[in-house]
Amino acid sequence: MPSTFERTTKKLVKEIGDQELRPVKSLLSATKIRRFSLIQRKKARSWFWQRPDEPLDASLMDILEPGSSVPDAAVEVSVLFSDTEVSKQQAAGSVNAGAEVGFSGETAACQESSLDIQIVSTPQKSWTELQKRKLLDPEPYFLKQCREAGVNLYVVTETVELRNSPVLPDLSSANVSGKFFFPLNIFVKGEAQGGGLKVRKKTLTVPKGSVLAYTRKQLVFYGREWDEYTDDDDDEKTLLGGRVQESPGLDFKLLQEEVSQNIKAAELSKDMQGVVFSKLLAMLGDRKALQDLMDKLEEEPFGHLDGPGGTILTELRKDFRYPEVGPGCLILYLLEALMVLSDIQHVLLAQSMEKRILLPQRDLVRSILEPNINCSENTPFTLQPELLAPLQGEALAITYGLLDECGLKMELNSPRSTWDPEAKEPLCALYAALSVLSQLAEA
Template structure:
């Protein structure tokens, strides 16, 4: 399932009922996004997932000529949203995963939040007055970099802002009875497991926002009020070659199915020319970076520069090794690394931590096989349907490894039950599961070093 924060913002947006509002996914972004903030959106190298919005520390006001003060924004009446959920699950059955295991138990999950918020919107008259201002001359270095990178830029037009500082809570407890420790989630013979998560969200944080695409023509600019995502380019003069970006793909969007995803990953791996030393360096230094989303984003940005930019720490080590491995920035090794980083950016912060544990425990191969087994038959299923995990795929994932794997899948949106191989497919899980499969597949290749 999504993180505690993302789950709350999605529920709030659903309650408000505005389909153009975008829930903020990561709580770190909640204090960066403001009215008139600029959002960067890159096109992914994969056909199977989209990169999340990247809020920048730059405002529209930073790139426009100074002018008179901006008219006050319209503020809607403050509102209150409270959400409490208590769910009980019971499970009973047996699994043959190397040894016959019987289980029974009950899990209780409690979640709650109370949000006071207001919606801050920008009247049309404000945009008319702002568009009388021209872009700064000379062109800001920030815009030049975005133009050269071929990214699209958006401006935040409306925000949903917190008026209080709520504490998000997630409490779960469970009891289990087992006749074998083979899948010992709660320990041999049964027992009680309790976990509690809390997150305090600062007052003034933005939980959701609307955005509109920007388009620049020399020193003129405009907002696309009705265009869908990426219908146009922010910098129309730039000839943006989707085929070059994607590497092996032709410009026509392929019919999406799991076989095509497998082919995409396979071709990315085959096109790379990573030495054993390079694979080991990337694996160990990425392990050190997981859990630091900004560090991963910085590495992506430096990799896309020609020549590569400079970084300190683990990211800098990866860049140094990549320079040693090849003198050509377009080689497959760079594309593969960017492909992996983009897949990781789709995943949640919790999944980054779980992947780091998986890398340390060397359970990437059985995890990849399990994800393949889930995706392949359900890829184009658009209904919530039950499915059963194959016992032979669960067998290599004992004890803590199984818990980590279930949590990885749970974070993708599958309704996992810790003591049961049964689950429910959710069509919204297709994209994060595809990204997880891509990440696990590439990490598996790196781990061979």
Template sequence: MPSMFEKITKKLVKELGDRQLRPVKCLVSATKIHQFSLIQRKKARSQFWQLPDEPLDVSLMHILEPGSSVPDAAVEVPAAFSYTVVRKQQAAGSVNAGAEAGFSGETAACRATFLEYRIVSTPEETWNHLQQRKLPDPEPAVLKQCREAGANVYVVTDTVELLNNPVLTDLSSANVSGKFSLPLDILVKGKGQGGGLKVREKTVTVPKGSVVAYKRKQLVFYRRGWGICYCEDNDQETFPTDFKLLEEEVSQKVKAAKLSKGMQNIVFSNLLAMLGDHKALQDRKALQNLMYKLEQEPFGHLDGPGGTILTELRKDSRYPEVGSKCLILYLLEALMVLSDIQHVLLAQSMEKRILLPQRDLVRSLLEPNFNCFQNIPFTLQPKLLAPLQGEGLAITYGLLDECGLKMELNSPRSTWDPEAKEPLSALYGTLSVLKQLAEA
């Protein structure tokens, strides 16, 4: 059941009508939360509930390198909130459970409070100023603890702060009378007529300056940099995965497959036939059908190149489920992330046997920018471009352009786009697996 304090903060947030405001649920947190405070939320072990916000005893200023003073936050005009509710209820009845008991009663409840508050907000200029400051090396202990716990971290951007010392009052009473042959409570004892009035009063004094509601934004940390996740769903990770995890994932998939040379050759040649189909819709449909049949137990049946791959997989009695099947499904999923144009360009890359230099080039883009959430310029390394001259370079630039990186053939310079990370990761996985298959 919500506490008296939580009931009031929820009423205030509802009155203010700002969906981003979060009511503070306990008085202890109200004295810990301030502007720029850090808050962690650990991941629940169930998908059906979330753990509550947990204020940390540090602020954003404590984990950043020292810098010049922060601009003053904007303060809105002070306001007030008064809340009073009176509830009265009557009841009567009788009970016969081996003994006679008749009763009538009346209950009443009253809650009242008066809050004076101000809303403190943080202007955009402040965040621009703060993001110029880096994280110290090594990282602060509090961040290490949150990383190891798998918790997401947030920063308080706006607060609703009290300007007075309100006393929250909850007054309730019960008046019961009647004829009893059983003792009901301390108000009535024994047989006969009886009656009693029970009054209960609860009061809580909230200290001036307490935060009763707040807004927060999720933080994202990468290397010595950091950023703010502005999406309302907060579906980012505070400590996003590193490129090395993608690299290890691909490597593990390939090692676990243990494909024979003959099997590698069959998969490679038949995927080439499927990707080289210039009828894009048929190409994508064929890849999807192969995925569906692979997911069936036992494998389904197909005609064409996909059917040839399924036939050979049925002959692979060593690790048909754990190895070969998983690797091919992994490759097909990566291909489905890529565009139809990229499928055609990949078929050309397979024919020209330029998969290895293409993979190394994509790696050179992903590794330094994997957790970069800003548009920053980059330059392709000349030694990585050397094996990709002429038509091979045009094919490669086309693959990158379809990922969202605007490349020009006469220039190795471009700008990193954070939205290109997912298709580039899929391209890296695709090139890595195809390169392994091509070794047959």
């Protein structure tokens, strides 16, 4: 489930209605992104998900020859955006296929935000003048690194900026009774016996000038000349050195083959499987630790870490095949999939690993993805009773939580739901993560 900040930026982008606008997902990025900022996106190891945008500590002006002035900005829109959401959710009873839940509960949540924003863009005339300026000679070192690594580089062309410093409140409560309680939404999680009331209130102050959303264009270089290219993620294309590489037909069979090939190429020993499984389990509550491990694995030679991630790196150093093939590649593939998932899904995955329910969860996700992966409309579906049967009680609640977090509206007392095309990427990542983790669990 997105953070309070990300929920707010996504709602804002939806309200503005510009399909090229991208919501900023973290407050850290909101204070780093500016007009003309450079953003990199590393190529994913999968056709089925994308890696997040990473703001660089550099701008377009840092890689171009000096000019007389920075192009003027045009403030096109100033808007006051206010949003209040109150939700109430109840769940009780049991689920089909004999999975007794023994659960009843009620949750209520309220979020409110008031944003004074302006949309800042650069006139086309200014872009034309900018393109007369050549790249620096010699080129900056980081630009050379991006080129050699095949990393896509973008420039921010338009920003949605805050003119005030709003406080984003997040008030939630839960009235719980029964055997256990699972996270029907981000506001409530944990276990309870009997009855009880949990109340939580958080506030987040967003600094004035923060960027809540942005548009970007991909940079293309021809010697010391450059141009900008409007990319469309829906086309699933990657620009590599001035040429466009089309993706293959993205059906479920290809996803299966992709996962299988990554697992087969790794040739993990039982000892390494056990180490990786146990250390990842210890790290799943810490997104930064997962990202740090990912960053170190991408270094050549890969770097050093303390803690569980360091133990995994120590094991990998014993494998002479790294980095071209081997276990390191599989772990990077798994980490990419995990980074697509939410923090709450990480908690639920850790519980799934401990309960050894990864395989039935994988089969259930497959039953959803296989017929719907290329469906572009909201389509009802019903979960198969024989796939629900191995998931009893709390295991079923954990599984429904994983699916709910992907964007499927799951109800504890019903196997029916509706396919949402926006759930495709997180569901593919969840399928890959469950497949690899279940392989590791064999140790």
